[in-house]
Amino acid sequence: MAKVSCSIIQDLLPLYCDNVCSADSRKMIEEHLQECAVCSGMFRQLGSGLQANTQEIVEDKGKKAVLEKMSRKWKRSLLKTALKALLIGIVSTTIVLMLIYGVYYTAFVEQRDMVAPEQVIVDVYRNPEMSEQQITIKMHLTDGYCGGTMDASVDEEGNMYISVLRTVVKEVLPDSGDEVMIYGFNQAQKDYKAVYYGSPDNCVLIWQPGDMIPDAAPDDFD
Ligand SMILES: [Zn+2]
Incomplete structure (x- = not known):
């Protein structure tokens, strides 16, 4: 085989480095x-340049991967923070x-006083x-505030406790008169022992079986 010129070899060197030349060319280049x-x-220079290039690409890829990882992590932590803030807000x-x-x-709502x-x-x-058995209890509230709701409960012994409950914030009666609340019950419905106004620990007796009960005047039921 005739001697090949350096310029031909140098033209072929990149192909040789990339491993894309024919077996004949390869053999010829190696001999030269x-x-x-x-x-x-020149071949060494080309080889080390190529290697450096490859290394750079690898390093770049590594950096890119790290950046992507950081970005993903940051996005996740941002989402977590936002969710946490939303939850705390709710x-x-x-x-x-x-x-x-x-x-x-x-x-203003709970009737408990x-x-x-x-x-x-x-x-x-x-x-x-009305029936002889029907008893009417008329309560005049004298403290100058409007009435609330009536509460009545009977304990196991047959004692009935009637009371008027109000909200904590009371409404003043507009015309400074008495507020009147009326409660009626049929004494035959239960075996009543006594009827009190108030609660078991703070009450006054208002009726018990056998008490004389006066008939009301018609205007008492207006
Ligand atoms: Zn040469």
Whole structure:
């Protein structure tokens, strides 16, 4: 085989490095490189450049992977923080609303403050137009506030406790008169032992079987 010129070898060197030349060319290049210092020097340069290039790509890939990982991690932590903030927002809003409602309910809605027995004048009547067994209890609230709801309960012994309950925040009567509330019950419905105004620990007796009960005047039922 005739000697090949350096320029042909140098043209082919990139193909040789990329491993894409034919077996004949490869053989020819390798023979030439063994003999020619100039071309083998170029070959080494080409090889190390290629290696550096490859290394750079690998390093770049590594950096890119690290950056992507960091970005993913950051996005995840951002999402976590946002979700946490949302949850805290929902929970604290709920607590605040519950507190506001609790205060409102306790002050303006819940009927639980009993009008004390000493602030109530109780009259017991029988309505002549109704059954003999029907008893009417008229409660005058004398403390200047509007009435609330009536509460009546009977214990196991047959004691009935009637009371008027109000909210904590009371409404003042507009015309400074008495508030009157009327409660009726049929004494034959149960074996009543006694009827009290108030609660078991703070009450006054208003009726018990055998008590004389006056008939009410018609205007008492207006
Ligand atoms: Zn050469």
